[in-house]
Amino acid sequence: MTVDETFADMQAVLGHLVPEFELRAKAGLAVEINQLKAEHNAVILGHNYMEPTLFHSVPDFKGDSLELSRKAAETDKDVIVFCGVRFMAETAKILSPEKTVLLPAKVAGCSLAASITADDVRQLKARYPGVPVVTYINTYADVKAETDICCTSSNARAVVESLNTDSIIFLPDEFLAKNVARETGKHIIFPTKTPKTDDEIEYELIGWHGRCEVHEKFTVEDIDNARRQFPDVLVLAHPECPPDVVEASDYSGSTTAMVNYVQDHDSPRFLILTECSMADNILAENPGKELLRMCSIRCPHMNEITMEETRDSLKYTQYVIDVPEDIRVRARASVDRMLAIGAPVASAD
Ligand code: 13P
Ligand code: SF4
Numbered sequence: 001m002t003v004d005e006t007f008a009d010m011q012a013v014l015g016h017l018v019p020e021f022e023l024r025a026k027a028g029l030a031v032e033i034n035q036l037k038a039e040h041n042a043v044i045l046g047h048n049y050m051e052p053t054l055f056h057s058v059p060d061f062k063g064d065s066l067e068l069s070r071k072a073a074e075t076d077k078d079v080i081v082f083c084g085v086r087f088m089a090e091t092a093k094i095l096s097p098e099k100t101v102l103l104p105a106k107v108a109g110c111s112l113a114a115s116i117t118a119d120d121v122r123q124l125k126a127r128y129p130g131v132p133v134v135t136y137i138n139t140y141a142d143v144k145a146e147t148d149i150c151c152t153s154s155n156a157r158a159v160v161e162s163l164n165t166d167s168i169i170f171l172p173d174e175f176l177a178k179n180v181a182r183e184t185g186k187h188i189i190f191p192t193k194t195p196k197t198d199d200e201i202e203y204e205l206i207g208w209h210g211r212c213e214v215h216e217k218f219t220v221e222d223i224d225n226a227r228r229q230f231p232d233v234l235v236l237a238h239p240e241c242p243p244d245v246v247e248a249s250d251y252s253g254s255t256t257a258m259v260n261y262v263q264d265h266d267s268p269r270f271l272i273l274t275e276c277s278m279a280d281n282i283l284a285e286n287p288g289k290e291l292l293r294m295c296s297i298r299c300p301h302m303n304e305i306t307m308e309e310t311r312d313s314l315k316y317t318q319y320v321i322d323v324p325e326d327i328r329v330r331a332r333a334s335v336d337r338m339l340a341i342g343a344p345v346a347s348a349d
Contacts, residue, residue: 006030006057013056013284023053029307030057036314042079042102044310045071045092048255049302050083052280058310059083064256065091065137066152070339072096081313082321085301087113089321090141094331101321104313105304112138112240115210116172121146124169127191128206133169134159135334136176138212141323143171144331150338153239154254156180160205162341167203172210178243179252181205214299215240218273223248226271226292233292236261237273245273262286275299 001009007027014023030053037044037058045068046059055062061071065088072080072092079100082089087110089103121133121143135147136156144150151159157180160168170177174190181188186204200206218241226233236258237249246252251261255278262270262282269290272279276295283291312318323331 001031001034003027003031006034010053010057014052016287017280017284018053026053026057026307029311033058033307033311033314036311037081040079040314041077042081042314043071043075043077044081044083045088047084047088047302048259048278048281049275049299050281050305051277051303052284054083054305054307054310055277055281056284058307064152064154064254066154066254067256068092069095069137069152069335072101073339075099079314081310083305083310084108085110085113085305086321087138087140090323091137091144091335093321093323094141094144094328094335097323097325097328100317102313102317103319103321104306104309106319108301108304110138110301111213112136112173112210113140113143116143116208118142118146120208121171124171124191124206124208127196128167128169128203131167131169131206132163132165133171134163135171136173137335137338139172141327141331144334145327147171147331147334148337150334152254152338154257155338155341156239157183158341159338160184160186167206169206170208172208173240174207174209174211175216175242175246176239177205177207179239179246181207182243182247212238212240214275214297215273216242217297218242218245218294220244220248222273222294223271230269230292232267233269233271234261234265234267235271235273241273249273258282262289262291275302277302 010023044059046062069091073095080092081102085108093101132148137150137152188205189203190207235249236251237246239252271292276293279291279293
């Protein structure tokens with residue numbers, strides 16, 4: 001496609017959100033990226049949090065962590081460019097070791113992935129021998145390697161329920177664990193370094209104090225303020241939000257589940273409690289709807305991925321993601337167990 005054709009396509013979707021001069025510049029970049037993609041026999045995966053001009057021009061597949069993991073496992077291309085954060089690109093490498101996996105930014109971390117080490121998991125397993133470990137996909141490969149089964153925000157409940165056991169170690173997101181505990185009616189404890197307490201003898205979910213630095217900032221007051229001003233607003237919260245926020249919301253689900261919820265509901269107004277770019281991406285496809293969001297709260301890691309960095313990742317084959325083979329094989333077992341649990345329902349009332 002020419003720059004003019006690409007610009008026309010982008011303007012049709014983003015014209016009401018992005019100034020024309022920016023769209024023209026981004027259309028030129030999109031053409032360059034798409035040419036490089038064809039030359040390198042690459043596929044681009046784009047997480048729902050990517051900024052709107054990137055999100056609506058270059059990814060072959062878009063979605064939440066679970067959907068993109070499935071796409072990474074299925075692709076027959078030589079190169080996977082992951083427009084997301086490092087743990088997501090690592091998951092792609094775990095599933096497709098024969099491919100070159102590129103992350104367009106050198107770091108692009110995640111506060112949840114940084115909150116726990118493989119040694120922490122080994123210590124927990126020693127403290128609770130025989131108790132299965134469920135690990136959120138927002139972790140690095142060496143942590144996944146110590147895990148029995150992974151989960152994402154869209155299947156956490158299904159994974160926990162699939163285990164059919166009294167006690168589960170659920171790592172590392174404190175709030176996701178509390179939200180799953182509430183949904184499944186399970187008691188939750190957080191271990192201390194001192195000897196086990198009576199409480200721990202009767203535990204059901206054993207959590208960890210990791211938090212998403214974005215979602216932990218949303219409060220019930222934010223919801224109350226929105227409802228006071230707009231009594232008809234529907235409130236959507238990601239399950240990484242604090243439990244009182246999730247309880248005060250009308251719906252909680254993965255990023256794609258939230259996208260689907262807005263599409264499926266006629267309400268004129270939604271408050272989206274998640275990374276701000278996603279609201280723009282929803283608005284692009286739902287121009288008739290009004291989305292309230294709090295753009296002072298952004299994920300600095302997701303925002304490291306730009307169109308310039310994406311072009312350079314293909315141009316200079318950077319930054320190559322590698323996972324040591326012994327870790328990869330063990331991590332793959334926990335990701336495969338998760339993928340074997342069928343696709344979750346992406347939107348619900
Ligand atoms: P999803 O799997 O819901 O897309 O979440 C990824 C994430 O990092 C949310 O902060
Ligand atoms: Fe990690 Fe939170 Fe950013 Fe998602 S939004 S990548 S959980 S820091």
